[in-house]
Amino acid sequence: MFKPLNPILHSQLRLAVVSLLIGLESADFVFIKEKTEATAGNLSVQLDKLEKAGYITIKKSFKGKRPLTTCSITQKGVGAFEDYVKHLKTYINK
Amino acid sequence: MFKPLNPILHSQLRLAVVSLLIGLESADFVFIKEKTEATAGNLSVQLDKLEKAGYITIKKSFKGKRPLTTCSITQKGVGAFEDYVKHLKTYINK
């Protein structure tokens, strides 16, 4: 009846990040921070968890002289998201 | 873009409980426990939180000689659930 929800995605910020990255080639730290209205600290931590779960990849580089952190969703991440949504529906469809 | 999710409902078990109670006149502790597959301890704690939030009412009585805990959703609970689902959609509709 109530299928277990993936705890990695059952977090407001991590879900927002994954949701944002879906359909996007990639997005950088600052962009994600602005869209999700997260604090930098929290975002840093949660991106790490998503990466460790294999749901996103994080690439570090420089834009000019400044550090640039670029994130992309992986196939595994897309699959997990779709699964999460499917399971969520067992909760929200009355 | 990403509306904040009500933290009281953004919990697997509490969401399952509210989801279950919607459309039901009432349900007792054991029934809810079975349907949600929660442990009794966790369920006890989470029902308490839902009651303190005003989302459900809890009535204690006896069925024969045994204690009976009966839960019903309140109007406030129904409203919060509907709101939660609406906000969730900002996350899950791509």
Add this chain to the structure above:
DNA sequence: TTATTTGGTTTATGTTATAAACTACTTTAT
């Protein structure tokens, strides 16, 4: 040159979720 801003990371703290242990009683078996 010192102050501020940018782009983050680390750390400390409070909150949450959960299982395990416990309470209080009832029913069943001996």
Add this chain to the structure above:
DNA sequence: ATAAAGTAGTTTATAACATAAACCAAATAA
């Protein structure tokens, strides 16, 4: 009658989580 097992929960201890605050390194502005 008494011990063992079952029912219906609650309380408590612990681990996981979310978050803000403090921090770091470098760049830019004053």
